[in-house]
Amino acid sequence: MAEIKDPENTVILETTKGKVVIQLLPQVAPEHVARIKELAREKAYDGVVFHRVIQDFMAQTGDVEFGKKGSETFNPSRAGMGGSSKPDLKAEFSAITHTRGTCSMARSQNPNSANSQFFICFTDAPWLNKQYSVWGQVIEGMDNVDKIKRGEPVSDPDSIVSMRVAADV
Numbered sequence: 001m002a003e004i005k006d007p008e009n010t011v012i013l014e015t016t017k018g019k020v021v022i023q024l025l026p027q028v029a030p031e032h033v034a035r036i037k038e039l040a041r042e043k044a045y046d047g048v049v050f051h052r053v054i055q056d057f058m059a060q061t062g063d064v065e066f067g068k069k070g071s072e073t074f075n076p077s078r079a080g081m082g083g084s085s086k087p088d089l090k091a092e093f094s095a096i097t098h099t100r101g102t103c104s105m106a107r108s109q110n111p112n113s114a115n116s117q118f119f120i121c122f123t124d125a126p127w128l129n130k131q132y133s134v135w136g137q138v139i140e141g142m143d144n145v146d147k148i149k150r151g152e153p154v155s156d157p158d159s160i161v162s163m164r165v166a167a168d169v
Contacts, residue, residue: 002140007167009033011040011136014161015050018144020120021166022103022136029092032105032114032135037165039064039084039116045163047071051079053150053157057125060106061160062117069159079153083115089133096134098125101145103136120145 002021004010009024026033039045045062047069052060061067065082066075073082091111098104102121105114114133121128122145138145148158 004166007169008165010139010166011036011163012166012169013045013141013163015144015148016158016161017147018141020141020144021139023139024136025096025134028094028096029105029133029135031089032092032133035086035089035116036118036135038086040163040165041168043162044068044084044116045160047159047161049076049079049154049157049159050148051076051154051157052119052152053148053154054152055150056123058119058121059145059148060117060119062106064116076153076157079157080117083117086115088112089114092133092135093130094134095130098128098132098134100124101138101142102134103138104128104132104134107132122146 011022013020024033044064048067050061063082064084067079106117107114
């Protein structure tokens, strides 16, 4: 297991493909990190599907409104169109590059529209640099991210089993 140096700024993602440990970057995107931790502590991400997974690009998840299996609002055909009940976040673009294992917030055309959805890069994606808010980096479990079922949309998608702040485990 990767050494967790800062448990308050590390999340442990249990997926249907295995564990993924993400080091959060509060010095880069403090509001986005706060939102990820807030939703993780509310267990909002538990059961959320990976609704958009593109080979050689990224795996997207985090739609707690329409993408959460077992919830009243779960709708596989709308997964990826929702967020949380919390307000959208102001962009926190940075010089951190989108490389393999980078965790970044998904958003609409509006730069200040990130809410709960995020993606993990399978490969380097330099065209995203300075256009999406990077909030974390996978430090363990990219082999499990690589196993996530592909599709746009994904048929019978993989999901987040649980997402916890390491300090709470």
